[in-house]
Amino acid sequence: MPIRALEWKPSLPALFALIAAIVLTSCTRLTGAPSNSPSTSLAGNETAVPSSSAFTARLDNAASVQIASLSDCEQLSDRWLHGLCAKIESFSPAGMPSTGEDLQALSKTGDVEQTMDAAYAWFMLRGDTSFCSYESVQIWVSVGMHAKDGEQACLDAMANVRKQGIMGITNPRGGQNLEVQLDASPSSSLSAP
């Protein structure tokens, strides 16, 4: 029986489309941008969350605040978490450090930990593992986890947190904790303060 691929007779437009797709994919990888589409779902039997971006913040007095918009971030008295909250709300993958060089450049001008945490939360809220396809993320995870394969370690960690349903981000100087809710049904996984 002949191999099916050998029987395929592509039309010229189809060939052009194929070549264009290959070129675009190659260029994307060269610049360190994610090789997966933003709608990529989590591996295994995880279910992607659509575009929910609501999350809760745990305050100093142990109360919880639902963050649904940028203005809600103002309720966070902790400056670092306030900044993180605003970054998550206003995050756009277009502004994310894409390559290792971007990461180095960011360390000279801004807060790498807060920026990467905000990006991580933004992608997690959408169940989008393309976060792990960025060269910058792979390096960040490789170094931070002493892992040889940063992408795999990143995917494993995202799946792990996904199972827990809530991801915590802590002000590294011992301050408040942001709890980003990952469940599609908000009321089911809000944590007690």
Add this chain to the structure above:
Amino acid sequence: MTATSLIAHAIGFIQGRRRLASLGMAFVLATSATFVGTASRAFAAANAICNNENEQPVGDNSWLTRQQNYGSALSEASADISYFDYSVCEWETEEPAQSSSGAWPAVEASVSGNAIIQSGYIKCNPYQKYGCLNQDLQPYLGQTIAFWAWGNNNDLGHMPWPHFLATVPNAVGQYHHFSVFKVNRSTCYWAMTIDHGTSAYHYTTVACSSLTWTPVKAEVGNEVWNSGDQVGGFSGSPQRFDNERYLDAFNGIHYFTQAPQKRGHCLPPNVHFYYPGLSGDDWSS
């Protein structure tokens, strides 16, 4: 020649000079070591040239360690460690992914990894790419400072990145007391400190609820991220470790009794241990 290419040439020239200077320094160190014998050989063994091979793609580290598995929850790990101005590696053709030297006590989970709470010395190589990215470290690259770090295993939001804790006086041989300890009052937290109990006391904390693990292992370490980085000292004036101890959940004091061991993949080629006592010794070169 355009202005842009002029600038590019100028940068290339400066970089070339820097590489030559690095090579020259390495040659001087190596040559000196040949002539002055064994005592200085250990210093030269701080492998002045960065090794980009042992950390590929990135993420490698190595350390000399004294570890103690206690078996139940710990409440403190601490040590008095002398200040040391580590020699970090020089790059030839490309900045290393990571390069730093440091020393610290820590508590960890039963399974080692990112489940750690530590404070100690660190000197970040200013010529590296990814190891010391945090904003609070930037003013202190190339300087031995006190740092703190904590993390959870398999948790991207809580990786044990080094953070600035305090500057330390540039006095070789002067001891500083580093400790991580649990405080369980109205709230529960772990403190990461330098010089606890003195006027130079600095600390930061992490809430117990932020940890996903139980500290059951104590460790004192001397860590490098590149085989060209120097571990604590050389035989003439080594970095010293004293009063290396840990406390159990009932504040019972235990001193480290395990011999130092090598861990990881990028240790400098010449490392030796010397630990005459249970609680006070120098054990790296």
